[in-house]
Amino acid sequence: MASDLLTIAASGARAARGALDVTAQNIANASSDGYVRRSVRMEEVSASGGNLRTGDLSLSGARVAGIDRNVDLFRQAEVRRTNSDLTRAATELRGLQNIESAVEQAGVYSAIVEFEASLQQLASDPSDPSQRAAVLASADTMARKFNIAAESLDAVGEGARFDASAAVEDANIVSGELARVNLRLSRAGEGSSDRASLLDQRDALLERLSGTVNISTSFAPDGTVTVKAGGSNGPALVTGGTSAALSMATAPDGTVSFAVDGAAIVPSGGSLSGSALALNQIAQTRSRLDTLAAAIAETVNTAQANGTDADGNPGQPLFAGAGAGGLRLVATSGAALATAPAGAPAGSIDSSNLAALRQALDAGGAAKSMSALLFDISSQVAGRGVTYEALDSIAASARISLEQQSGVDLDTEAANLMRFQQAFQASGRAMQAASDIFNTLIGIGR
Structure with a gap:
């Protein structure tokens, strides 16, 4: 397998940190005129080869694919x-x-x-x-x-x-x-x-x-x-x-x-x-x-x-x-x-x-x-x-409709904040587990 547990956990931490940054930006701009709520688009790191082949990237973690604005052109x-x-x-x-x-x-x-x-x-x-x-x-x-x-x-x-x-x-x-x-x-x-x-x-x-x-x-x-x-x-x-x-x-x-x-x-x-x-x-x-x-x-x-x-x-x-x-x-x-x-x-x-x-x-x-x-x-x-x-x-009415669709809902953002914090912490735990496994294997080898 081309990617180890440490690499997978690190990619998850990076993705969660990016999502946390966007969530914090949404919360900070909740009352800013003209601000449109952002959301992070994540995706798995896709495989570049067959399973168990050299260069295989399957199960290699996640990454931020982009930042989307939750906007409706018709409502605008x-x-x-x-x-x-x-x-x-x-x-x-x-x-x-x-x-x-x-x-x-x-x-x-x-x-x-x-x-x-x-x-x-x-x-x-x-x-x-x-x-x-x-x-x-x-x-x-x-x-x-x-x-x-x-x-x-x-x-x-x-x-x-x-x-x-x-x-x-x-x-x-x-x-x-x-x-x-x-x-x-x-x-x-x-x-x-x-x-x-x-x-x-x-x-x-x-x-x-x-x-x-x-x-x-x-x-x-x-x-x-x-x-x-x-x-x-x-x-x-x-x-x-x-x-x-x-x-x-x-x-x-x-x-x-x-x-x-x-x-x-x-x-x-x-x-x-x-x-x-x-x-x-x-x-x-x-x-x-x-x-x-x-x-x-x-x-x-x-x-x-x-x-x-x-x-x-x-x-x-x-x-x-x-x-x-x-x-x-x-x-x-x-x-x-x-x-x-x-x-x-x-x-x-x-x-x-x-x-x-x-x-x-x-x-x-x-x-x-x-x-x-x-x-x-x-x-x-x-x-x-x-x-x-x-x-x-x-x-x-038109403005209310637009704000309901593209405005920031603090309750939703608070839930996202907890979710992405937990994801970041889980990725950290995974990195710690990878380090512990590595140290154990080194100890067995001695």
Whole structure:
């Protein structure tokens, strides 16, 4: 027999020591994010010749054949997909909540209502200077409220674009790291501890990247990964040891678009998708706000042009500027309000033109339009909130399923620790027995 008892026991001790090292590593990393439980794959030392022939390795002990990661690629892909959806929903919801706060806190709706109420009070005595001054004050307040709402929306958009730009930069960093991990994986030994650590790093980077943009992955036999951005039909972001550049462009209306090395992508998941959706909603809200401000200004200025002010002069515009951000009051005196019809003398108490203005504002539905805008935003926030909660539950279930399959169970590892310790001790006993037998045989020979 080519292998003696001492060699067999020594191989068993080495194998048990390797298993103990892996078990200790599992226990030490039980709470580490992204760590996948390892297990030692052992095998008998196979025979290289026939029984009782020279070079025979049968019954020669055991050896560590490799270190396996207990991972399920399907569960990992599901975690990445659900994480991408959840991050998109969270980013969009946060953007919508900021829009809602910006528009509601500006108080545009209440300012419109107060302006219309001041016009109604003026109708009781169109010659009263104090009531004319009150109308002018409420008109100025309304214009400023529109300005505040526009500035707040611009600030929300700027914040969303900053976050998206930071996410693009982070995605490029992660892509570069993935390319470097690919290079190291292609050189790592099969079944080695270093290879298992690299695979953990690869999977953690993929999950991090999925939180930025939805990705499609394909794995080579050596563990390297090819990543496409925006889905399976998107351009390659990582191929082997090289990574492409993800970029962002901003349109005049504040919306954003993305590209990988110049090839356009439309993310359907990740924070980039959520930011794009939020910025689209900001642009739509700003457009509706601008339209409403322009409609109010046009209605008031048209009524002014059709009437006569308190001094008997043709009415002049009350408002100037474009959109919600540029709307401003240009009249400086309550006497500028053209409450009387065209051609009326100075000091006329004929309020027919004022009535026409109130009727035009009512027909235009300024307050109703603003209320509808607020309602639409609130409805979207509520709807996205429900979506977020559902996606959060789905993502949590996917992660729990993955952790149950690939996470470290301390009870199991404690049992393995005792088992491999006993195996190591048994191998030591076998070596001691081999030594005792050898010494006995030597003693008999004497």
